Amino acid sequence: MVETKKNEFRKRDLFYLVPLWLLSLIAPDPYLYHKKEFKKKDLFYLGAIGLAPLIWSDPHFHHLMVLAGIYAILSLGLSLFMGYAGQISLGHAAFFGIGAYTTAILTTRYGVPIFLAFWASAASAAAIASFIGRPILKLKGYFLALATLGFGEIFLVVLRESTDLTGGVIGIFGIPWFSVMGFIFDTYLKQYYLTWGVLVGLFVFSKNLVRSKVGRALLAVAASEDAASSVGINVPRIKLEIFILSAAYAGLAGSLFACVMSIANPEAFSLGLTVLIVMMVILGGMGNLYGPIAGAILLTWLTDILSRYQEYSLPAYGMILILLLIFFPDGIGTRLNVRVIYLIGYWAKKKKRDEGKL
């Protein structure tokens, strides 16, 4: 009895194999990226980021990419905490909000220069993270998720109720544009270069961090906390440190968000934002720094398209989230890369197999 082979190569595979192969030329490969820290592809990305707004000189596109850049900073920090250290946080929307409100309060009430308020946002988010991190990070799994979610909800309630400080439900208006030494970032194009410049700086920092001793320790913690502590890693300490760092990223992102929107109100930092940024990290692929940025661009673009359909946008959004999770649980890039490598390998060996045994 002759069995038919399941994975036989078919000509119609070429229809998706060729585009995927082209995609793999520019897409970062999480598995084959260990030779040098920065490759020529990174220069290509940098050039693409620099030129993209000049090629598509459409204000709406610029605005969308500014938002995507801010979310990318946020999910880059979250990716360090979730992807590398293997923890769960549903509270990063709160750190984002802390950053935004710090900037808003300092600039509108106390007239602090925005450049100082920018760093103060990161500092305040980090300070609050270090305060709540110690008790919360003892937890694991669902309980960690629930505790961080609880922190986010408490933050929202405080925002809504302490009207004197935060302006309650209405929020704070009139936050000035970002400016450095008299240069004001007042158009979407300038803001694009601001956010993506900050993002590139943080990306280089993170890239170096994850290849340092700290990054290795994080991967060890994610794999097994017991094993990590047995080789001399101070597990609670390193978890706390990475939690604080990712909160500081979120604070910076929040500060930029407040400058770009020139308004801070509680609705922007609710559970919906948390779901969005965690999805960005998941879709980008856990434990991969390029992923969250790609995920941020993809989901910002998706939510923008969906928002055109008014009341149908949220049901469609929920359904798309579920479908993406079912079909790409390891992230979109990872699944595509694995498939491409597999098919190319299959194709390369096919000729040998035909000549040899069959």
Added chain:
Amino acid sequence: MSTWTYIPQLLSSGITIGAIYALVALGFVTIARASQIINFAQGEFVMLGGVITFFFLKVMNLPYPLAAFIAILIVILIGFVMHLSVVYPLRKASIVILLMATLGASIFLSSTSGLLFGTLPKTLPPFSGERPLQLLGVSVLPQSVWVLISTLILLIFLYLLSHRTLLGKAMEASSTDPLGADLLGISRNLMVFLAFGVSAGVGAFAGILITPVFFTSYSSGTLLGLKGFIAAVLGGWGKNSGAILGGFVLGIVESLSLAFIPAGYKDAIAFGILLLILHFRPKGILGSPFMDSRRW
């Protein structure tokens, strides 16, 4: 002085809302006992129970019991569909993925309900009469009595289901020892499927009970679900008795807190309790059979 006179009144409303939290918590525990999965869309079942009953009662003009019955059946069906379409395909995925998928389902259910049934808050007529009863100097809504009695009946039913039937034993076995359950020929997927049905039914029942007392709108499910989960953790995660105790404790504490702090901070109380209990006694008041288990 005047604060203390409100206490008995607040206590009675705390017990009412506590019964609802207990039911929501039981929904979580039912699923967790069968599969160690947490369904963040549990609150949406509660919301759907109230909203669908309202639809059949006011729009289709069906009699009250029939409308409630149909609503419960529909929500159970939604629970089954949710298991088949969301949880079953992801049964081998990690915690984060499952968490996000159930949150996605929660977004989908609440916004679809807003789309189909309108976004205005809805209320149902009480089961019997609106005139408050006077018990020991405290005026109690008849609906509160109904809530307590119905909760009690449902609790007895769930207790019998989980401790006195082969089905309940099989559900528990599939959670505590998956391999052992497989060897005994218990279909784990079927158990989770049934647990989703039971949990959706309990949730819908809670929704019908609560809608005459508090308004139910399409977006009120999420917070109710979270508080139910907090109640389950507070009492002892994975125990039916823990869920009931946690529900009542949470409801009463939250209600009594109204006497001492501004009403807007009420929602922060539950989460504050959560952070405290997770820090000092993550097992919950009654202890949890799952705490040494694999997933947490």
